[in-house]
Amino acid sequence: MKKITTLLSLLGIGFSALMAQKPVTIEGSFAREKFAEVKLFKVVDGTSKPIATAQPNSKGKFGFQFFPEYEGLYMVGTGTNANPQGNYKFWLKSGDRLGISINDTAYSLTGVSNSKENQVLTQWYKMAWLVEWKSVYFSRNLSTYVDFFPELNSLLPKAKAWLAGPKATGNKKFEAALKDIVKLDLAFFAVNFLNTPRSAHPDKEELPDYYSSVSVNSVFPTAQKAYDYPWGMRAFSTILMRDRMKSGEKPKTGLEGTKEVFALINNDTLKGDFALDQAAVIKDYGKYLEFKNGIEEYILTENQKQREFQINSALATLKPGDKGYEFKFEDKNGKTVAFSDLKGKVVLIDTWATWCGPCKVEIPHLKKLEEAMQGKDVAIVSISVDEEKDKDKWKQMIADQSLGGIQLFASGWSDITKYYKITGIPRFMVFDKDGKIVTVDAPRPSSPDLKPLLEKYL
Structure with missing residues (x-):
C-alpha cells in the first residue's frame, strides 16, 4: 500500500481522491493506411499539455486509461500542443469510456459506450467540421474568403438554433460549458482563418458582420473562459491582435505599448498573460527589470508567477550590481x-x-x-x-x-x-x-x- 500511495503522490493523485473516482478508458483506431503516434492532452490555462502517448499496433489500434484531474475538455489526436491540426476535443469525467476512429480528415465515435456528453460534442463537431477544416487545416486545402465566408455565415444561425434545442445529457456543468465551447470555436475558426496563409484576402468591407462582434472582451469576459479552452491563449492572442489593428495606428513597443494594450483588455489576469508574452522577447536583463516593475501588479496566478520566474532567471546575469532575487x-x-x-x-x-x-x-x-x-x-x-x-x-x-x-x-x-x-x-x-x-x-x-x-x- 505504501508503494502505491507513493506512486500516486508522484503522479499528483491523492489516494483518497483515486478511491472516489474511476478511470477514463479510451479505445481508438485508425481508419486510414498510415498510422501515427497519438497523444492525450489536458487543458492548462488555455494551452494543451500532453499527459500520455500511445503507439498504435500493427492494426492501427491504440488506447489510454487514466484518472482525470478534472471534469472537462481533453484532447486526443496526432497533433502537437502548439498546433490544433489533428487534435480533437472530448468531454471526460470519472468512469467515462470513449471510442474513436481517426481517418484522413476527421474522427468518428465508435462503439456504444460513449457518454452523452461526447455524443453531443460530436454533433457540434460534425456541424462545424467544414468551417474548422477550412480555417485550421489551411495547409491541406485551398480555401479563401470567397468560399469560407458563406460557410461561416451559414453555420452561425445553425449553431444558435442547435444550442437552443434540448441536449438531455443530464450534466448541467457540460451543458453550461457547451455554450462557451461553441462560442469559442466560432470565434477561433473565424479569426484564425484571417491570420493564416491564403491566396486571396478580403477588404474590410467584405468581412461578415459577425467579425464586428468578436473582440477580446466579448469572447473572454473572464480569464477562465480562455483557460478552460484548449486553444484559449492562442485565440486570445489572435483576437487581441485584430483588436489592436482596428485603430489603424502602428503599435508601440515596450512598456508603453503594453500599457496601451491594457486599455483593450478588461480582465486583469489576461493583462498579465499578455504582458508576460511581451516580457518573453526581452533580451536585456536591465530592460526586463524595468518592464517587470511596470506590469508586476498583473502577475496574479501561480502559473503566471512561475512564467515570470522562468523569464527572470533565464535573463539574470547574476553579476555584481544586479538586483537580488525576492525570496x-x-x-x-x-x-x-x-x-x-x-x-x-x-x-x-x-x-x-x-x-x-x-x-x-x-x-x-x-x-x-x-x-x-x-x-x-x-x-x-x-x-x-x-x-x-x-x-x-x-x-x-x-x-x-x-x-x-x-x-x-x-x-x-x-x-x-x-x-x-x-x-x-x-x-x-x-x-x-x-x-x-x-x-x-x-x-x-x-x-x-x-x-x-x-x-x-x-
Missing part, C-alpha cells in the same frame, strides 16, 4: 521573511541542509563570524533546502546546535536555488545594503576573505 520563506517560528525585509543591511546568505557534511563543517566558523558582526548592519541568513518531511529535523538541529542568525526553510531545492543556479551546497552569497549582488559565490566562513568582504560594504 519569501518561513522562519523556525512560521513567520514569513522576504529578501526585501533585509534592505539596509549587508546580507550574507548561506544555503545548506542538515544532511550536508561540508555545511556542518562551516557552522563553527559561521558562529564566530556572527559574533564578530554583532552590532553591525549585517544580516546572516541560513536557508535550508531540506525536504518538507525533514522540517522537524531542521528545527531540532537549530535548537541542538544553537544556530543563530535568521534561519529559513525553503522546502527543498526551491526557486532560490534555481534562480542562482545552485547545484551544490553549502553556497554563500553576499548582497549590499540596497539588495544588489556583491557575489553569488562568496568565500566560506572558514576562509579569512569573507569577513573583510562583508565589512567593505558596510
Whole structure:
C-alpha cells in the first residue's frame, strides 16, 4: 500500500481522491493506411499539455486509461500542443469510456459506450467540421474568403438554433460549458482563418458582420473562459491582435505599448498573460527589470508567477550590481521573511541542509563570524533546502546546535536555488545594503576573505 500511495503522490493523485473516482478508458483506431503516434492532452490555462502517448499496433489500434484531474475538455489526436491540426476535443469525467476512429480528415465515435456528453460534442463537431477544416487545416486545402465566408455565415444561425434545442445529457456543468465551447470555436475558426496563409484576402468591407462582434472582451469576459479552452491563449492572442489593428495606428513597443494594450483588455489576469508574452522577447536583463516593475501588479496566478520566474532567471546575469532575487520563506517560528525585509543591511546568505557534511563543517566558523558582526548592519541568513518531511529535523538541529542568525526553510531545492543556479551546497552569497549582488559565490566562513568582504560594504 505504501508503494502505491507513493506512486500516486508522484503522479499528483491523492489516494483518497483515486478511491472516489474511476478511470477514463479510451479505445481508438485508425481508419486510414498510415498510422501515427497519438497523444492525450489536458487543458492548462488555455494551452494543451500532453499527459500520455500511445503507439498504435500493427492494426492501427491504440488506447489510454487514466484518472482525470478534472471534469472537462481533453484532447486526443496526432497533433502537437502548439498546433490544433489533428487534435480533437472530448468531454471526460470519472468512469467515462470513449471510442474513436481517426481517418484522413476527421474522427468518428465508435462503439456504444460513449457518454452523452461526447455524443453531443460530436454533433457540434460534425456541424462545424467544414468551417474548422477550412480555417485550421489551411495547409491541406485551398480555401479563401470567397468560399469560407458563406460557410461561416451559414453555420452561425445553425449553431444558435442547435444550442437552443434540448441536449438531455443530464450534466448541467457540460451543458453550461457547451455554450462557451461553441462560442469559442466560432470565434477561433473565424479569426484564425484571417491570420493564416491564403491566396486571396478580403477588404474590410467584405468581412461578415459577425467579425464586428468578436473582440477580446466579448469572447473572454473572464480569464477562465480562455483557460478552460484548449486553444484559449492562442485565440486570445489572435483576437487581441485584430483588436489592436482596428485603430489603424502602428503599435508601440515596450512598456508603453503594453500599457496601451491594457486599455483593450478588461480582465486583469489576461493583462498579465499578455504582458508576460511581451516580457518573453526581452533580451536585456536591465530592460526586463524595468518592464517587470511596470506590469508586476498583473502577475496574479501561480502559473503566471512561475512564467515570470522562468523569464527572470533565464535573463539574470547574476553579476555584481544586479538586483537580488525576492525570496519569501518561513522562519523556525512560521513567520514569513522576504529578501526585501533585509534592505539596509549587508546580507550574507548561506544555503545548506542538515544532511550536508561540508555545511556542518562551516557552522563553527559561521558562529564566530556572527559574533564578530554583532552590532553591525549585517544580516546572516541560513536557508535550508531540506525536504518538507525533514522540517522537524531542521528545527531540532537549530535548537541542538544553537544556530543563530535568521534561519529559513525553503522546502527543498526551491526557486532560490534555481534562480542562482545552485547545484551544490553549502553556497554563500553576499548582497549590499540596497539588495544588489556583491557575489553569488562568496568565500566560506572558514576562509579569512569573507569577513573583510562583508565589512567593505558596510
